[in-house]
Amino acid sequence: MDYDVVIAGGGPGGSSAACYLARHGAKVLVLDKEKFPREKVCGDGIAPRAVRTLYSMGLRDRLEGNFNKFHGFVFSGGGRYYVKSKIPPTTNFPDHGYIIRRLDLDKILLDFARENGAEVWEGHEVTAPLVKDGRVFGVKALHEGKEMEITAGAVIGADGVHSVLASSMGLLVNNPVHLGLTLRQYFEGVNDIGDYLEIYPDKSISPACGWVFPVTETVANVGVGAMLYHVRKKNISLKRSMEKFIREAKHVAPKLEGATPISTCRGGLIRVGLGASKFECPGLLLVGEAASVTNPISGEGITYALETGEMAAAHLLDNVSSSGEFRHNPAANPFRDKLMERYNSYFSKGTMCIKRYYKPLFMDILLTAVNLRKDYRDYMIRALMYLRH
Numbered sequence: 001m002d003y004d005v006v007i008a009g010g011g012p013g014g015s016s017a018a019c020y021l022a023r024h025g026a027k028v029l030v031l032d033k034e035k036f037p038r039e040k041v042c043g044d045g046i047a048p049r050a051v052r053t054l055y056s057m058g059l060r061d062r063l064e065g066n067f068n069k070f071h072g073f074v075f076s077g078g079g080r081y082y083v084k085s086k087i088p089p090t091t092n093f094p095d096h097g098y099i100i101r102r103l104d105l106d107k108i109l110l111d112f113a114r115e116n117g118a119e120v121w122e123g124h125e126v127t128a129p130l131v132k133d134g135r136v137f138g139v140k141a142l143h144e145g146k147e148m149e150i151t152a153g154a155v156i157g158a159d160g161v162h163s164v165l166a167s168s169m170g171l172l173v174n175n176p177v178h179l180g181l182t183l184r185q186y187f188e189g190v191n192d193i194g195d196y197l198e199i200y201p202d203k204s205i206s207p208a209c210g211w212v213f214p215v216t217e218t219v220a221n222v223g224v225g226a227m228l229y230h231v232r233k234k235n236i237s238l239k240r241s242m243e244k245f246i247r248e249a250k251h252v253a254p255k256l257e258g259a260t261p262i263s264t265c266r267g268g269l270i271r272v273g274l275g276a277s278k279f280e281c282p283g284l285l286l287v288g289e290a291a292s293v294t295n296p297i298s299g300e301g302i303t304y305a306l307e308t309g310e311m312a313a314a315h316l317l318d319n320v321s322s323s324g325e326f327r328h329n330p331a332a333n334p335f336r337d338k339l340m341e342r343y344n345s346y347f348s349k350g351t352m353c354i355k356r357y358y359k360p361l362f363m364d365i366l367l368t369a370v371n372l373r374k375d376y377r378d379y380m381i382r383a384l385m386y387l388r389h
């Protein structure tokens with residue numbers, strides 16, 4: 001066997017798993033098809049829950065003072081109420097998040113995994129799992145046209161929303177209730193940027209939702225997203241929604257007046273709410289977006305990629321303690337149960353709420369109500385960011 005664990009994908013999920021495993025003495029290899037720093041289409045919002053994990057990994061020094069922090073949220077549906085509120089203080093979570101381009105964040109994370117002892121091969125594309133008697137025991141990879149096979153005690157699929165490993169093993173579930181479509185673009189010269197994540201369920205683009213996230217004092221990450229069932233049912237063009245959001249959304253149009261796009265407008269799919277993946281099969285565990293562990297209300301997935309990376313690593317180390325091997329056997333020790341226990345109650349309620357209540361009239365009522373009292377606003381932020389456990 002070449003490695004204890006091979007990880008496909010060096011995004012937040014793969015890097016956190018690699019870091020954890022290497023720190024515990026495992027011989028671990030991360031393969032990523034890209035060379036870092038690389039772009040990843042994202043809103044770049046690093047929520048307080050993700051910051052908690054990043055700080056506990058030991059990354060506080062690399063983040064603090066180097067990137068824009070946010071301390072609160074703005075919400076507006078385009079009606080009367082514009083809700084602006086700080087992140088409520090809690091004992092378990094920091095009172096701030098960051099906005100960090102994935103170009104920067106993912107390089108920091110992958111370098112950190114390397115510094116902690118993981119081997120990392122960039123520019124290596126995983127093309128298929130190696131499978132014997134239904135069990136994954138390694139991967140096939142391609143590097144500069146050369147094919148190779150790498151064997152391991154266990155494999156972690158952290159290869160994102162279009163996971164080759166999950167797809168090859170029949171583990172992706174393309175259910176529109178758990179799939180979202182998004183577009184994002186960077187703008188320079190944005191007016192009135194503060195230290196708030198601005199989220200606009202604006203009625204001009206409903207049922208899509210838009211965001212303006214402050215990357216620097218003048219640059220913002222601007223985007224729109226919608227659930228696939230809405231896109232199909234209402235025949236939505238996200239490109240048109242983005243144009244409308246920029247030109248017509250009540251509080252966004254003045255902000256972006258005179259701003260210049262400094263990137264192309266790029267799209268991405270998201271797998272949310274645990275419902276678009278089956279998580280595992282013998283020899284293979286999925287984490288992050290490949291496991292559909294993305295917040296169904298906010299579309300935030302970095303938090304959960306970091307957490308599930310660590311959970312998968314801990315799960316494999318438990319296997320070593322109990323059986324002396326990294327080998328993953330879901331029938332005897334399912335990873336799914338751990339994901340369900342930690343997230344299912346919150347994620348299933350979130351999926352249901354978005355499906356039933358994500359409508360302009362309800363948004364107006366909700367924002368009117370939360371505007372009445374600070375404790376309602378605090379509650380809303382805690383619920384949106386899952387600031388519990």
Ligand SMILES: Cc1cc2nc3c(=O)[nH]c(=O)nc-3n(C[C@H](O)[C@H](O)[C@H](O)COP(=O)(O)OP(=O)(O)OC[C@H]3O[C@@H](n4cnc5c(N)ncnc54)[C@H](O)[C@@H]3O)c2cc1C
Nearest residue numbers: 009011012013033042043044045126160268288289301302
């Ligand atoms: C437009 C948009 C906006 C978003 N905004 C936010 C936000 O503001 N905050 C937030 O928390 N989340 C956001 N998300 C979700 C977030 O981007 C993902 O949940 C998160 O990136 C998941 O991390 P991951 O490590 O699982 O996968 P990824 O970050 O996708 O990393 C997967 C890695 O695997 C590599 N890879 C893929 N295939 C292969 C292969 N075959 N072989 C080798 N390597 C491979 C890729 O190069 C990549 O480096 C957004 C998503 C989109 C699309």
